[in-house]
Amino acid sequence: MMKLYTYFRSSAAYRVRIALNLKQLDYEAVPVHLVRNGGEQRQTDYLALNPAGLVPTLIDDGNVLQQSLAIIEYLDEVHPQPALLPGxxxxxxxxxxxxxxxxxxxHPVNNLRVLRYLVHELGVNDAQKNAWYRHWIAIGLSAVESMLAADPRTGLFCHGDTPTLADCCLVPQVFNAQRFDCDLSAMPTVMGIVERCAALDAFQRAAPGQQPDAE
Amino acid sequence: MMKLYTYFRSSAAYRVRIALNLKQLDYEAVPVHLVRNGGEQRQTDYLALNPAGLVPTLIDDGNVLQQSLAIIEYLDEVHPQPALLPGxxxxxxxxxxxxxxxxxxxHPVNNLRVLRYLVHELGVNDAQKNAWYRHWIAIGLSAVESMLAADPRTGLFCHGDTPTLADCCLVPQVFNAQRFDCDLSAMPTVMGIVERCAALDAFQRAAPGQQPDAE
Structure with a gap:
């Protein structure tokens, strides 16, 4: 069985969990706690699998795979149905x-390690940290909203009427945005898609709150 | 002919220029100056092609394509030889x-707009800005060095003995690192690969200094 090194709140791991569920692939979840024990992702055993010390890592058939988008492309090549990159x-x-x-x-600009650097190395206060977070969400998701709203290829989901790699990325990002109280009122296309994803079992089971390591 | 919206110093555009050259595809370069005129990437005409206001954008056969890695994957699907994602x-x-x-x-954490936010919104000084830049380069390229050094699939280039998508990304990132005087002495595998890339015409012609909009 495949083994996924995951952290419930990591949006990169969340993307891969959605993809695995959409393809109805069973996997064993191995929790890597990004905060506890000084960050379990920095322990030697884990670094041997993932030199960057980031989650997720997927082990399949002896292959050690890193980077969420690369992992999802791999899953789509090995298990083509349902296609997450159709057309x-x-x-x-x-x-x-x-x-x-x-x-x-x-996502990278708002990653945990970047926020920590802002606070610990640059002495940024909480209000400044939250403003940073919301700034990159606002700019980034507005661009995504424009890409989606302006294009007739957008359907019930980001591309057409079935979930794709794009939806695997969008839902975790919006989850983060909501966690940080970002204003998403100007993003009706994004929010409509996220609502339709949230109705699907594959997305529900992948949610942070549903993970064995959820707190 | 394909049209590439590019900025000589953008490493995302640099990646695509390398890929186009490796595949011996002719293209018209349309310069988008990221600094002049308040940032030409924020002008209405360009935002219609690229809602995020980022370079590069590739126009091919009526298709408007954004995001450097997505563009290179597209080129590899439409023009499979030489393969940039072999195996x-x-x-x-x-x-x-x-x-x-x-x-x-x-790359995203050290992007121009992020550095500007650090300086203009958070009042970070030059020394702190440079420390930030070098910090993410050091962490990130060390991880890449480990991924390359530890894996027998690394050859003359990142994967095997011909250039791939990975080399298209590595060379512009090292170019940036050198521009900011980052210490790369602990990265012999990375630097050996970059040296072999630099000997190839496709990489030479893609370099920032060789572009029509170079300053």
Whole structure:
């Protein structure tokens, strides 16, 4: 069985959990606590699997796989149905572009280790930290809203009427935004899609609160 | 002919220029100056092509494509030779993981707009800004060095003996690191690969200094 090194609140791990569920693939969840014990992701055993010390890591058939988007692409190549990157090269590029607008342009700047650096190295206060967080969410998700609202290929989900890689990224990002009380009122397309995802079992079971390591 | 909206110093655009050259694809370069005129990437005409206001954008056959990694995947699907994502699903996952360790974990945190926020909103001084830059380079490239040094699939290049998507990402990131005087002495595998890339015409012609908009 596949083994997923995960942390309930990590949005990168959350993306992979959604993809595994959409493909109805069973896996063993191995919790890596990012806060406790000085950060279990920095322990030697884990670093051997994931030199960056980040979650998730997926072990499948002896292959050690890192990076959430790379893992989901792998799952889609090995288990093609349901397709998380359907369509022509241009359509697949659109799905990837939406995913990367989240995974490259929003999430890394608001990652736990970046927020910690702001506080501990730059002496930023709580209000400044929250303003930082909301700034990158507002800019980043507005761009995603425009990409979605302006394009007839958007359907019930980010691309067409079935969930894709883009939805696997969007839902965890909006979860984070809500956790930090970001104003999402100007993002009706995004929020409509997130609502439709939330109605699906695959997304529900992947949610942070449903994980064995949830606090 | 394809049209690439590019800025000579943007490492995301640099990645795509390398990929286009490796595949020997002709393109028209349309410069988007990220500093002049208040940032040409924020002008209405450009935002219609790229709602995030980021470079690069590629126009091919009526398709408007955003996000450097999505663009390179598209090029690889439409023009499969030479393959920038060769091999089995697990090998392709490894190439993507190296690329994303750079494109998700290093580059976004040191992007121009993030540095500007540090200076203008958080009042960070020059020394602190440079320390921030070097911190994320050191952490991120060390992880890449470990991924490369520990894996027998690393060859003359990041994966095997021909350039892949991973090399398209690595070379621009090291270029940036050198521009900010980062210490790269602990990264012999990375630097050996970068040296071999630098000997190739496709990488040379993609370099910032060789672009029509270079300053």
């Amino acid at each position: 022509s090269p241009a359509e697949r590029a659109r799905i990837r572009a939406i995913a990367q607008a989240i995974a490259c342009d929003i | 089995s699903p697990a090998e392709r996952a490894r190439i993507r993981a190296i690329a994303q360790a750079i494109a998700c974990d290093i």
